[in-house]
Amino acid sequence: MTTIKQEQIVTWLKTCAEVFAAQRDFLTDLDKEIGDADHGINMNRGFEKVAEKLPTFEDQNIEGVLKATGMALMSSIGGASGPLYGTFFIRASAAAKGKEELELADLVAVLDAAVAGVVARGKAEPGDKTMCDVWWPVLEAAKAADTLEAALPAMVTAAEAGVQSTVDMQARKGRASYLGERSIGHQDAGATSSMLMVKTLKETVLGA
Amino acid sequence: MTTIKQEQIVTWLKTCAEVFAAQRDFLTDLDKEIGDADHGINMNRGFEKVAEKLPTFEDQNIEGVLKATGMALMSSIGGASGPLYGTFFIRASAAAKGKEELELADLVAVLDAAVAGVVARGKAEPGDKTMCDVWWPVLEAAKAADTLEAALPAMVTAAEAGVQSTVDMQARKGRASYLGERSIGHQDAGATSSMLMVKTLKETVLGA
Amino acid sequence: MKKLINRVEDVVAEQLEGLALAHPELKFCEEPRYVYREVCGDKVALISGGGSGHEPMHAGFIGEGMLTAACPGQVFTSPTPDQMYECGKAVNTGKGVLLLIKNYTGDVLNFESAVELLHFDDIPVASVTIDDDVAVKDSLYTAGRRGVGATVLIEKLVGAAIEAGADLDEATDLARSLNNRSRSFGVALGACTVPAAGKPSFTLADNEIEFGVGIHGEPGIERREYTDCDTLVAQMVDELLDNTPYTRVVRTWNREMGMYDEETVAIDEFNAGDEFIVMVNGLGGTPESELYGAYRKLHKCLEDKGFKIARNLIGNYCTALDMEGFSITLVKADAKTLELWDAPVKAPSLRWGR
Amino acid sequence: MKKLINRVEDVVAEQLEGLALAHPELKFCEEPRYVYREVCGDKVALISGGGSGHEPMHAGFIGEGMLTAACPGQVFTSPTPDQMYECGKAVNTGKGVLLLIKNYTGDVLNFESAVELLHFDDIPVASVTIDDDVAVKDSLYTAGRRGVGATVLIEKLVGAAIEAGADLDEATDLARSLNNRSRSFGVALGACTVPAAGKPSFTLADNEIEFGVGIHGEPGIERREYTDCDTLVAQMVDELLDNTPYTRVVRTWNREMGMYDEETVAIDEFNAGDEFIVMVNGLGGTPESELYGAYRKLHKCLEDKGFKIARNLIGNYCTALDMEGFSITLVKADAKTLELWDAPVKAPSLRWGR
């Protein structure tokens, strides 16, 4: 394996829909601690919509699939995570222009654009206790790897460490920021959903 | 002892105020089961008012004391029991015209008028599960006795039996009537407060 | 129990003080307790009252085109006769006083005493007892149908008629006729907590409701299984539209004789084609959004059965403290009724056209 | 959890359907979801929106003299950009569209996307982000002060200005200036239950409250001991009157450039002698009577400190489902503001003069 195939991207999205259905209550509970108890519901609704619409765009190239995914998320999630994940996929799509498969360098470029989009929208900084605290280390891990086979597990490890790192942070962006110091000690919901997406990608491409 | 003295009536009313303060929650709990959870609060408020006003009328004869008590209850209890107990004392007062003390025959006449007043107002019939199911047997017991010493304990026994008899009745008057058969199995609150007044009278006059 | 109050004993007085501070056109007499407005012109005085805990009913409905005054009792306890008596004396302009009574034993006994006291003071007085709660099936073995939600609508409609010049007899007849055309039914999803009692009046499992409740936190006529909003509303509509005859003794104060005339009167039937003013009323702890969810089903049920909703009122109007639940009230309305409904009203909790 | 709903997924749609059935002057578009009225005349369209669960806000405030349209999201979740975009296109009369945004990350991100979409469709568009919640102390380490109760008052006042002929820039300036003169503070005595979550969002002991809550069932800035209503209101007034400077970056859509201009702006001071429009707002599970109890203390506190209450609004206007608790909002008002306040309004949940 030296590339991620279009079909794998489609499978990844379908599997994400299953993962977010299964993790709905878990993510919502995380959001209950320091948010408004809806992140799991939001992600589940968003990816249900993606799965529902997939048949209408699953034949397109990776650019098209990612773009349609972004639009579906943008118009179904709502909340803070909706425009952020929507932007993530729409920017990723632009960086995947014309692609039918992704080499490691493509993956890095796609991720780079996607994460930059999220940061441009949400203006998060490192340590703000957001999904970006997962995406930055994930991007670094991808950049540091030599092969896709090495990159994907390293990205998962980075994502899991990123999620863990949010526990001790004080939130400075989003709803949790209103809790001030009381936000410390809780795992960020959006970081967790991001990690699940990374993990699902790795499992889709390399197996569990 | 062959009469109930004016001072004993005054002491009785003061003691009733203490009894209803102490039994406030108990009576309210009874009313919670099949009513609106306020009978103890109502009786407590009413007799607190009587105790507060007593200094302004405790020198009057029994007629005056009972009248003022009835007016105080009427304008402070509210609910169903307010006009009923108010009427009870106002009618009792009329039957105690000019009295400084009550012989057994006076007590019977006073009770007779008082109970008739309650019935005229509330239109209760025997077995309707109301305070009247205490007052009727109490009146009978008083009528059947030969001396005050015998009458008072007999009245208490009748009152206690009257209260017990309400347990198995289905309410047909007042708020509890709305529960239909669900009112069966619960002791009536107003019957209980009436019994407490009888018991307190006996203890005031004859000792506990 | 945790409530937004200070000392339990002061709850009613402090809340009324707040009301009068917020609405300076309402005056507040503390001893005996009543709230009133200066009546503009030579009009009949319309007085309502009852236990507190049903806010905004009644004091929130004092204003142009609605009530002249209200006599609030303690929480869930009817007011005492001296309140209605002093209040009636204070607001009577010479055109007389109409007392609206909700049919609960305590209310009836206390208000009827006040009727007598006012009568003996030579004040023209009348009273109408409202008994719209169709959850109560018979009048023989109970204290009769309770007075609940229809009270709000009757206060509005009779207030409008008085504003338009109705005299005491006309206002009384209107109130009585409206009452015979009014039906309500209430349910509780959760109990309320009377401040002085400090604990909820009953507990319900997650799949249980009290079906056919009044407005005093008392249990309903039946504990039922709860599945969802639509099923419940459909059950309530069946109760509301049931035309099983209901008669009871209606007491009318005879101002010549100084005593009550008694007459057995039946309520009106509801038949397909009838037009209604409809109220979906929250009992205090149910969000307005959920009331709109219930209204949706009610609207469909009534239309399916050939009835027409001419006007609607949705919100918390006749509550039972913080009880979770709601009631539906239907008033059969003709053109004249709708005209009275549409007339301006300017009370703290019901306002339009002014 | 027991709620007056059917399937959790249908809650918002069914409740809006009920609203539109009850108020046929409101139209309801299901996909994407928005509620609107036909605008009479060539007026600016005033659009608000946000997560559902705050009823009657916002759809209950659509009507003559207030909102043109509202875009409801899922419960406690901001709407998506396509809703505001399609809605804006539908209600624009040519005079442009003003979007009122509550300052929550989700709302801001979704609404600002809609601003861009409308702009690229050549529709004159502006947005004002409301951030009145003084419980949030700094804008540097948080997402900034939340938009809460003042939204209701600003919707009313700007709606009146638009009714009176204000153009897009005037309406925008007014909204922004009102926002800088508005402060709110909320507390929770008990949590709410999001239908989809099925359990309360937090639990409080009998002597605890959440101090400084928003309107999404989230915990407050601090858990405090609760003693009684008066003490709590006094604490809230201290927070509301505190003049510690607060500045934040305000974003103004530049219709020439097609981008946001950013400017650091401070809020106004409150000083003795100021007149206020005051709102005591229930969060959904607190009875109106208790709000009047709170108003009593608020009135006294403000008068003692030399402020004047020119107008008041007491009731459930900006709620958090069935949360027990309330918020206080103060808007500093001049003669012009009061004139706008007194102007007629005819929305399902706010009505006078019509």
Ligand SMILES: Nc1ncnc2c1ncn2[C@@H]1O[C@H](COP(=O)(O)OP(=O)(O)O)[C@@H](O)[C@H]1O
């Ligand atoms: N400014 C931001 N930048 C990046 N991520 C953010 C930002 N604000 C919030 N988030 C992420 O969004 C998640 C919350 O998403 P969600 O619960 O769906 O939305 P909401 O907070 O509107 O309810 C947070 O856990 C956090 O990871």
Ligand SMILES: Nc1ncnc2c1ncn2[C@@H]1O[C@H](COP(=O)(O)OP(=O)(O)O)[C@@H](O)[C@H]1O
């Ligand atoms: N018609 C009636 N005749 C006699 N007693 C009655 C009648 N109706 C009610 N009662 C008595 O009043 C009691 C309830 O009093 P209370 O709780 O103070 O008033 P309310 O029912 O108005 O809350 C009942 O327990 C019953 O004994």
Ligand SMILES: [Mg+2]
């Ligand atoms: Mg959330």
Ligand SMILES: [Mg+2]
């Ligand atoms: Mg009682």
Ligand SMILES: [Mg+2]
């Ligand atoms: Mg009572």
Ligand SMILES: [Mg+2]
């Ligand atoms: Mg949310």
